[in-house]
Structure formats: structure tokens, C-alpha cells
Amino acid sequence: MSDSQTQVILHNYPQSPVAEKIRVAVGIKNLNWFSVQIPRILPKPLLVKLTGGYRRTPVMQIGSDIYCDSHCIITELERRFPDPTFYPTADAGLIKCLSRWTDTYLFDLATQIVLGSAIDDLPPDFAADRGRLYFGDEWEEGMRAANNNLPHLSSQMRGPLSWINDQLADGRKFLLGSAPGAIDAQFFCIVWFLRGRWNQGPVFLSQYPELNRWEQNIIEVGHGSSSELQAEEAIKIAANHKPIEIETSFSEDKAHDLEDLKIGSEISIIPDVDGGEIPVTGKLLYASSTKISLHKYDKEIGDSHIHFPRTGYSIQKL
Ligand SMILES: N[C@@H](CCC(=O)N[C@@H](CS)C(=O)NCC(=O)O)C(=O)O
Numbered sequence: 001m002s003d004s005q006t007q008v009i010l011h012n013y014p015q016s017p018v019a020e021k022i023r024v025a026v027g028i029k030n031l032n033w034f035s036v037q038i039p040r041i042l043p044k045p046l047l048v049k050l051t052g053g054y055r056r057t058p059v060m061q062i063g064s065d066i067y068c069d070s071h072c073i074i075t076e077l078e079r080r081f082p083d084p085t086f087y088p089t090a091d092a093g094l095i096k097c098l099s100r101w102t103d104t105y106l107f108d109l110a111t112q113i114v115l116g117s118a119i120d121d122l123p124p125d126f127a128a129d130r131g132r133l134y135f136g137d138e139w140e141e142g143m144r145a146a147n148n149n150l151p152h153l154s155s156q157m158r159g160p161l162s163w164i165n166d167q168l169a170d171g172r173k174f175l176l177g178s179a180p181g182a183i184d185a186q187f188f189c190i191v192w193f194l195r196g197r198w199n200q201g202p203v204f205l206s207q208y209p210e211l212n213r214w215e216q217n218i219i220e221v222g223h224g225s226s227s228e229l230q231a232e233e234a235i236k237i238a239a240n241h242k243p244i245e246i247e248t249s250f251s252e253d254k255a256h257d258l259e260d261l262k263i264g265s266e267i268s269i270i271p272d273v274d275g276g277e278i279p280v281t282g283k284l285l286y287a288s289s290t291k292i293s294l295h296k297y298d299k300e301i302g303d304s305h306i307h308f309p310r311t312g313y314s315i316q317k318l
Contacts, residue, residue, distance in 0.1 A: 007241075008033040008077075009061040009234050010226075011047055013040050017110070017193035018070050019058040023223040024185040025074055029081045034229035036061075041129040046231035050238060052296050052306055053278035056271075061234055063241030064304040068280075071103065071309040072291065074182050086182035095176075095183050100311060102186040106160060108134070110190045113153050114197045116146025133275045154204065157194070161208055168210035173217050180221055188218045235301060243305035246286050246293055259315060261287045266318040269294065269308055280306060281318065 008031055012019035026033050038047050044055055050066050051059055060067040060076065067073045078086050087095060111134050115122070122130075131139030135146075146153065164187060167175055174180040175187065191211065194201040205212065261267065261284055268279035269292060282294030285305060292313065294306045 012058040021189035052280040088179040112146040165208040272314040
């Protein structure tokens with residue numbers, strides 16, 4: 001086991017579906033990793049100390065490199081641990097495009113179903129936190145509308161799940177064939193969310209026998225091997241490591257980047273949906289069409305690099 005492998009740290013909590021995506025992803029790669037259990041709602045002082053303000057789940061830490069967003073985490077896991085690959089067929093480009101749809105439209109639909117159906121049972125602080133994050137400023141109206149609209153919302157979930165069921169109908173073990181890939185983790189976490197958190201989920205999902213068989217296959221892949229780590233220890237690990245070398249230039253023809261970013265300039269970055277979140281500010285280190293990296297300095301941690309996907313994030317020059 002290499003040192004870099006032992007140092008994969010996932011900041012997550014058990015109930016998070018997007019964290020479940022990454023737990024399955026590290027299972028596919030059969031990694032050993034540390035699990036830091038973070039709070040489900042704000043405040044998350046020890047997490048945001050590492051991320052510079054990003055509060056979503058999960059976050060991956062390797063030394064003092066911090067990877068925000070599951071898309072960025074999957075890309076980095078594939079880069080550091082290429083074997084077995086997350087892309088077992090020759091379709092990586094299409095799969096990545098499809099993952100944008102699972103991570104936005106399909107995830108939002110599942111969230112509306114799960115939170116909308118639970119509106120009268122959610123603890124008030126959790127409802128307010130997730131309400132603002134997923135339904136905007138007028139979240140109480142938004143959640144109530146989702147509750148009233150459940151028949152329609154669930155009807156919109158049936159088409160995609162029936163396509164997945166059909167895809168598996170030739171008896172294949174995973175969505176692309178005999179080997180699991182990133183797309184399995186991406187769809188699985190949504191099904192896992194519906195099954196575990198929507199009171200009608202198990203009955204709803206029973207209409208898809210092939211999908212149910214596939215769920216068992218993913219469960220058998222497992223989550224790799226994890227041990228608990230305290231958040232304070234994770235901060236010490238960040239403080240004791242230097243961030244990995246980064247090519248401080250644009251990886252692509254800058255002429256095509258109409259945002260005209262300048263390496264070394266101060267920028268802030270935030271998800272491009274209205275979740276009421278805090279922008280992360282730092283010095284731009286790297287920008288490509290798919291990744292943005294910032295440098296941040298903290299008195300306790302020292303230098304760290306914080307990485308985001310480019311897709312789904314908006315940047316402001318300060
Ligand atoms: N685009 C992000 C979305 C992450 C996300 O929304 N995660 C949920 C948990 S499943 C979250 O952050 N909820 C609020 C929280 O955990 O504070 C990703 O792919 O990582």
C-alpha cells in the first residue's frame with residue numbers, strides 16, 4: 001500500500017447520497033481510506049477550515065490537497081489510482097456528459113421527491129438548512145409545492161429508472177458490462193437515496209427487478225476499507241503535508257477561455273446554483289476547461305490547494 005493511498009481522507013456522513021457515490025467509487029478501486037464524519041448541517045467549522053468555505057458533502061483530502069465536489073473527486077481518484085479504471089469501455093467522454101445529467105437534473109429530482117415527501121417530518125433545523133440549499137430563498141413554498149407535486153415528480157423518475165432497468169436486462173452485472181464504473185456509482189447513489197429516505201421508495205423501486213439485482217451487485221463491490229479519523233487529526237495531516245506540485249499554467253489554449261483568468265490573481269468560486277453558499281477565495285493556480293485550483297494560506301494549516309470542477313461552478317475575479 002503506497003503512502004498516498006493511505007492518505008485518502010473522505011469528509012462525509014453516513015446519510016449523504018453524494019458521499020455514498022464516492023464510497024462506492026473508492027470501493028471500485030478497493031482503496032484504504034480514512035473517514036472523517038462531518039456534521040449534517042451548518043456550522044461545520046473544521047470542514048470549512050480546510051475548504052475555505054465550501055460546505056457540501058463529500059470533500060476529499062489527500063495531504064493538504066482538498067478536492068471539492070464528487071466530480072472533482074472522481075477525476076482525481078482516477079488520476080492517482082488508474083487501475084481498475086472508472087471507465088471500463090471506450091466511452092469516457094459520453095459517460096462524463098451523462099454524469100452531468102445524473103448529478104444535476106436527476107439528483108435534484110430525487111431531492112425534491114425525498115425532501116418534498118418528508119416535509120412534515122423533517123427536524124426544523126435540517127429543513128431550513130436543506131430547504132435554502134435546494135429550494136432557494138422561498139424554500140418553504142418550494143418544498144410544499146414539491147410535496148403537492150409528488151405524483152408528477154415520481155412519474156419523471158420512472159422513465160430514467162426504466163431505461164436503466166432495460167440496460168441491465170441482458171443479465172449484465174454492471175451498467176457497462178462485467179466491470180463496475182463511475183456511472184454505476186453515479187446512478188446507484190440516487191437509487192440508494194430513494195430507497196433509504198423516501199417512505200415510498202422500496203415499493204416504487206420494486207417495479208424494476210433488473211435494477212434491484214444490480215443494486216445488490218453494487219453493494220457487493222463494497223466501500224473499500226475505511227478507518228475513522230477525527231477532524232482535528234485531518235487538520236494536522238493537512239498541516240504536515242505540502243500540496244502536490246501543480247503546473248501553474250493553463251493546460252489549454254488560453255484564447256478559448258473567454259473568462260480571461262490570470263494565474264496568481266485573487267478569485268472566488270461558488271456553485272452556479274443558488275444555494276446561499278459561501279464563495280471560496282484564493283489565488284488562482286490552475287484553470288482548464290474541467291478543473292480550477294486555488295492556493296490558500298491558513299495560519300494553522302499553512303499552504304493548501306483547493307480543487308474544484310469547472311463545470312457547475314462560477315468564478316468571480318476580485
Ligand atoms: N455537486 C456536489 C453536490 C454535493 C451535495 O449537494 N451534497 C449534499 C449531500 S448529499 C450536501 O452537500 N448537502 C448539504 C451538506 O451536506 O451540508 C457534488 O457532486 O459533490
